[in-house]
Amino acid sequence: MSSLEEAIDKEIGEVRTESLDFSYGEIVNLHAEKALIIQPDYQRLFRWSDVQKSRLIESILLELPIPQIFVIENSDGVFELIDGLQRISSVIQFINPSILGLEPLVLQGCNLVSQLDGNKFDDLPLRLRLTIKRSSVRTVVIKRQSKSFLRYAMFKRLNTGGVILDPQEIRNCSARMVEDDGVKFYTFLQQQASHSAFKNCIKTLAKVDKEKKGDEELVLRFFAAKNAQDLFKGSVRDWLDNYMEKILLKELNFKYELEKENFNKLFTFIDKVMGDRAFLKYRGNNSIGGLAPAYYEAITVGTFYVIEQIINVDTNLVKQKLIDTVQTKKFRTYTGSGANKREKLLGRINTIKNALLELVNE
Incomplete structure (x- = not known):
């Protein structure tokens, strides 16, 4: 044989x-x-x-x-x-x-x-x-x-039913097949998506996306952007599928309590600084459009990397720095067309991180 x-x-x-x-x-x-x-x-x-x-x-x-x-x-x-x-x-x-x-x-x-x-x-x-x-x-x-x-x-x-599920719905449903570990993880995503500061920060997420569990997907997307940049190959859906699957099958160790603490601290800070204007594009000091996923990745993870250094900086300075940075030519080279590349993901995250560090180095 x-x-x-x-x-x-x-x-x-x-x-x-x-x-x-x-x-x-x-x-x-x-x-x-x-x-x-x-x-x-x-x-x-x-x-x-x-x-x-x-x-x-x-x-x-x-x-x-x-x-x-x-x-x-x-x-x-x-x-x-x-x-x-x-x-x-x-x-x-x-x-x-x-x-x-x-x-x-x-x-x-x-x-x-x-x-x-x-x-x-x-x-x-x-x-x-x-x-x-x-x-x-x-x-x-x-x-x-x-x-x-x-x-x-x-x-x-x-x-393959008559009504196709959306990506995060499939992830949540698939998680149930792994029984307790799967239920634990997707319940964690749901709980974090209900965090008041997070909910306010993503208020500009389109209603149709919220109906498709887009809020839970954003929670997952933050953890993937923070913990699994090496898994990103260009397709966001495949990236999130792969990251969640590795957690469910215990190929990656997900530290629930630590991750919850980090998440809550980060979004409480971002909400305090930016509120529901956190992940938008800007023209001058005026926000435009709806939630931009590439901006979300950059601002959440970039801020997470330096939160301990900037936690006591004047929130108005942090806000203005973020607004100014997302309008720079450098940041925009890492967003927009062709943004779904690993080097551009890293580029936009690091641009935010380095800009915020300037507040404590000035």
């Missing part, structure tokens, strides 16, 4: 799965009994419109093929849904909306059997209600004996 065949055979043995057919009635009952967990962290819950949900119900009644779903078996035997959230939550909302805390789904937009429109579950004849409850969906169970890394990799590859 070749080494390639042996490598594949080894990995096949490391992930264990089982395929089952669950009826939708069983799925509703499992969820009601908390034996099937639907975590909204996996996908932005209920993105589907009522028309999309209605057409799924229509498809079930017409016995059209429904894609399989994936669940992961936790250590206590409870199933956790990791792919198929929109489909399963839509069926649960139709059959028993109360367990989701939602209003009953009223069918609409059914384009194959228009007579279904306007009906709730209880409005349907008994035979059709039973048809829905007894219809089954193929369920792939990722067994609890599977290695954490392969569970993690599997979730990333399963992100």
Whole structure:
């Protein structure tokens, strides 16, 4: 047997799965009994419109093929849904909306059997209600004996649903596959994203980006820019994925308490100096536009490097120095077009650091 065949055979043995057919009635009952967990962290819950949900119900009644779903078996035997959230939550909302805390789904937009429109579950004849409850969906169970890394990799590859997740959502969801260590890290990101000084400093982050967990991504981006500059190869998404993955798989040692202390101290200082104008471009003393990620990296990490030296400097001097520095030709050579290069990342960080040091060397 070749080494390639042996490598594949080894990995096949490391992930264990089982395929089952669950009826939708069983799925509703499992969820009601908390034996099937639907975590909204996996996908932005209920993105589907009522028309999309209605057409799924229509498809079930017409016995059209429904894609399989994936669940992961936790250590206590409870199933956790990791792919198929929109489909399963839509069926649960139709059959028993109360367990989701939602209003009953009223069918609409059914384009194959228009007579279904306007009906709730209880409005349907008994035979059709039973048809829905007894219809089954193929369920792939990722067994609890599977290695954490392969569970993690599997979730990333399963992100092929009708609504594509955004990068930080995928990272958070993937982290759950590594169980306690993964939950610990992404919970840490969420907690830091809720820090009051940080929230004020990034107030100019676009609403659409906040809805995509952009605030949590900025927390991760600070730690990556501070701790993993060597991993940056040009793609920000790959850089953040790689850095977070190395932490989850314990290839990098992330010191939670120290990092939390550093983060809180830094953003409390930046908030005091710059407030919600911290990471913007400037024209003279007037800020323009929204939060600029390259400016965010430079100002956060550049300031972190020298915070002990400048902590007692007049905040007005620090503010003016930052405003002046981001408008210099030197700083701008490290931002804008082509900014996603490691040397430019280092260049803009060091430009801020050196400019702030001038305040204590003057």
